[in-house]
Amino acid sequence: MRINSREYFIHDLRYIIRSANEKDAKDLSEVRVQIDGETENLDRESGEAYIDESGFKQIIKDDTESVNNLFLVAEVNGKIVGFSRCEGNKLKRTSHKVEFGVCVLKEFWGYSIGQSLLKESIHWADSNGIKKITLSVLETNNKAITLYQKYGFEVEGLLKKDKVLSDGNYYNTILMGRFNE
Template structure:
C-alpha cells in the first residue's frame, strides 16, 4: 500500500516510459521535428470521418503544425505525443484559456491512429494530461466529444469528467445525427 501512495504522489515527469501490450511506450512533449508525422497521422484519423470535425484539406501543413506546437507550448499549454516503439501513435493537447479571465481553464483534445487503439494509450494520455494540468495550476479541463463515441465518453467519466451540456444533432455520422457533448473536469 505504501508503494501505491508513493507512486501517486511522485513528481510529474514530462517524459514517461512504460510498456503497453508488450510494446515500448513513451509520452513526451511534442517538438517541431514531429510536425510532419503528426500531420500525417492526424490526417489518417480525420479521413475516418468519425472522431474529428475536420477534413484532410483543412489540416495545417508542416510549417503551420510546427507553429501550432510552439504557440500552444509558448502560451503555457501542453502538446504531448505518445510513441509506440518509436513511432507517433497519437497526441494529447491542452490549450490554455486566454491569459485573462479564462487562464485557469484548458481545452483538451486527443486522438490515436488506427492500429494503436485498445492498448490502454487513452488511459495513459488521460493520466498524463491530468497530472500535467495539476502541475500548471489548471483548475478546469474542458472537452467536446460526439455522443456516438461511447468508448471516449466512458473513459472521460472514469476520470471524473461530467457532462455540462450538449448541442443536439450537431453532426451527421454514417447517415445518423449525433450530439456534440461538452464535458469538464474540475481539478
C-alpha cells in the same frame, strides 16, 4: 509547456508519452490526416482543415512557450501514433481552464494510449494551477465517455444535432468538464 517523457508497457507494446517538438511536425501532419480518415468520432474528415509541417511547427512552438498549453505525442519505435493537446488562452476570465483533445491511430487502439495521454494531461493541469479541463465527445463514443467519467469528467451540456455523419444522420455532441479544486 513541456513535461518529462514517460514510458508505458501495455499488452506487449512499449510506447512513450512526451512533449511534442518541432522535429515531429511533418509526422504530425501526416498522422492527423490518417487518423481523421479512420474514425467519425473526430470533427474532421481526412484532409479537412489541413495543417502542414510549418503549421505544426508553429503550434508546437506556441504550445511550448505558453504556460496554458500542452502538446503531447505518443511514440512507438520512433513513430508517432497519437497525440493530444490542452489549449488554454490568455484571457483573464478564462485563463483557469484548458480544452483537451486526443486522437490515436486505429491500429493502436486498445493499448490505453488515449488514456495515458489523458492521465499525463490531467497531471500537468493539476500541477500547474489549471482548474478546469473541458472537452467535447460524440454521443456514440461510449468508450471515451466512460473513460472521461472514470477520470472525474462530468457532462456539462449537450449540443443537439451537432454533427452529421456518413449515414446521413445527425448526432449530439456531449460537453464535459473536470474541475480541480
